[in-house]
Amino acid sequence: MTTHQHTSHLHAHDAHGDGDHESIHDHSGGDEHRRPGGHHEGRPGGHDNGHGHEDMLEVEQALERILANFAPLDAVAMPVLQSLGMTLAEDITSPLNLPPLANSAMDGYAVLHADIAAAGDTPPTLTVISAVAAGQVSADTVTQGNTIRIMTGAPVPAGADTVVPFEETDELDRRRNGQPLNEIVIRKTLPLGSNVRPAGEDVSAGELVLSAGTVVRPAEAGVMASLGLATARVIRRPVVAVLSTGDELTQIGNALQPGHIYDSNSSSLAAAVIASGGTPRVIGIARDNLADLHRCIDEAADADLLVTSAGVSKGDYDMVKDVLEQRGDMNFWSVRMRPAKPLAFGLLNREGKRPLPLLGLPGNPVSALLAFEMFGRPAIRRMLGRDLLSRPIVEGVLTGPIFNSDGRRVYARVEVERRDGGWFATPTGPQGSNILTSLSRANGLAICPADLPRKNAGQAVKIIMLDWNEEVEL
Numbered sequence: 001m002t003t004h005q006h007t008s009h010l011h012a013h014d015a016h017g018d019g020d021h022e023s024i025h026d027h028s029g030g031d032e033h034r035r036p037g038g039h040h041e042g043r044p045g046g047h048d049n050g051h052g053h054e055d056m057l058e059v060e061q062a063l064e065r066i067l068a069n070f071a072p073l074d075a076v077a078m079p080v081l082q083s084l085g086m087t088l089a090e091d092i093t094s095p096l097n098l099p100p101l102a103n104s105a106m107d108g109y110a111v112l113h114a115d116i117a118a119a120g121d122t123p124p125t126l127t128v129i130s131a132v133a134a135g136q137v138s139a140d141t142v143t144q145g146n147t148i149r150i151m152t153g154a155p156v157p158a159g160a161d162t163v164v165p166f167e168e169t170d171e172l173d174r175r176r177n178g179q180p181l182n183e184i185v186i187r188k189t190l191p192l193g194s195n196v197r198p199a200g201e202d203v204s205a206g207e208l209v210l211s212a213g214t215v216v217r218p219a220e221a222g223v224m225a226s227l228g229l230a231t232a233r234v235i236r237r238p239v240v241a242v243l244s245t246g247d248e249l250t251q252i253g254n255a256l257q258p259g260h261i262y263d264s265n266s267s268s269l270a271a272a273v274i275a276s277g278g279t280p281r282v283i284g285i286a287r288d289n290l291a292d293l294h295r296c297i298d299e300a301a302d303a304d305l306l307v308t309s310a311g312v313s314k315g316d317y318d319m320v321k322d323v324l325e326q327r328g329d330m331n332f333w334s335v336r337m338r339p340a341k342p343l344a345f346g347l348l349n350r351e352g353k354r355p356l357p358l359l360g361l362p363g364n365p366v367s368a369l370l371a372f373e374m375f376g377r378p379a380i381r382r383m384l385g386r387d388l389l390s391r392p393i394v395e396g397v398l399t400g401p402i403f404n405s406d407g408r409r410v411y412a413r414v415e416v417e418r419r420d421g422g423w424f425a426t427p428t429g430p431q432g433s434n435i436l437t438s439l440s441r442a443n444g445l446a447i448c449p450a451d452l453p454r455k456n457a458g459q460a461v462k463i464i465m466l467d468w469n470e471e472v473e474l
């Protein structure tokens, strides 16, 4: 039983922004020692002055203990396009100048500035000696009285120091009048160097362009491609095995059996893994017997994380708990949150590899997804090499009440809207831990601190933003 990393001192890191009401100090009193195989359960439903909650972990404590087991994963070479959303594992320095050669920002005429300096008073007539298009390098040199017709992006020919756009010449008139373009009148003077993009203007050879830890977005994919890089070394995506447990579950796509419900946790959790940046491996449903549980856990043997749902509370059978405890060091916690109080975390032994972290979520569909949000997503982001592990939190106003019956921090499903310069959070309906549709209507979680029995309409509230609604008026 080595996985209880007892932390006597926690950073004053108010992950969920309600530190004004709650201490994040370890309420377990610092002398918590697991009984081998024992469970850590607070008195269910007890809202008392300490003792009933003495085994309960604060959300921050549970998160800290879990995250202590995760680090950024190893680097892999990825085609640039596939590295989107991944974290660079190494600094990228440029092998070349960008642009490689000075080039023209306009379609026009490459000239010597000295020839056009007085063009405003006496427009000079220059001899057009040749033309250069993007992708070509002119063999000619621009000398006094001469010019080379040049296209946008074409390297500026030797001798030239300025480009005059077509619009500032008589080219259009000549074309209209059927005159040849062997010479051209420059009608306007421009500052020296106008419309010439110097070599290395964007990036010089040897320069640090993207540093390790940068998350690849479309712009970074473009920057890497502009340096000629076809692959990027990025931190690989964690493989997250997803396992549902329960005899009452029917796999989607099959006829629902009497007394059964469909296994929704496999789908919601695998989707949450993808949305968090991981690669899910859906194992399916483990039935409540030892052989099936062992078989399913074996299937997760090469994953970076195993996420299970159900079987972590005080049920009639403790099969899941027994199997997990046989296979490694498991902790069964009660976390002071609603929904998702029961939580398991530990390390399962596996041959020839580091132990497999297991996050055991409660079975109720909202509890499972919410506990994943609070503990699974940060673990995945840590493995992905992300620094920012938590969601943005805004301060808003409640438009309906949130109730807190038993001294746990409540994460209420709300629809967040932006109105009159402020954020407004409206509870999306029944808040039972089985009511998944109210989570589906929510884009945020409004927090009622553990020590408040309710939050009323009109009160200020902290809101975890699950999704930023891009259509809200800012």
Ligand SMILES: Nc1nc2c(c(=O)[nH]1)N[C@H]1C(S)=C(S)[C@@H](COP(=O)(O)OP(=O)(O)OC[C@H]3O[C@@H](n4cnc5c(N)ncnc54)[C@H](O)[C@@H]3O)O[C@H]1N2
Residues within 6 Å of the ligand: 044, 045, 244, 245, 246, 248, 249, 261, 262, 263, 264, 265, 266, 309, 310, 311, 312, 313, 314, 315, 340, 341, 342, 361, 362, 363, 364, 365, 367, 433
């Ligand atoms: N006597 C007590 N009973 C319960 C307590 C308690 O403290 N004392 N805690 C309650 C809380 S809170 C929760 S949350 C649940 C957690 O239970 P388990 O994690 O052990 O999960 P189950 O009991 O097996 O299932 C709960 C519920 O969720 C449904 N479920 C399970 N898996 C799935 C799935 N893959 N897809 C859809 N739905 C699923 C399952 O049918 C149950 O209805 O325990 C309370 N009980």
Ligand code: MOO
Residues within 6 Å of the ligand: 337, 338, 339, 340, 341, 342, 362, 364, 367, 433
């Ligand atoms: O934690 Mo349970 O999730 O209250 O239903």
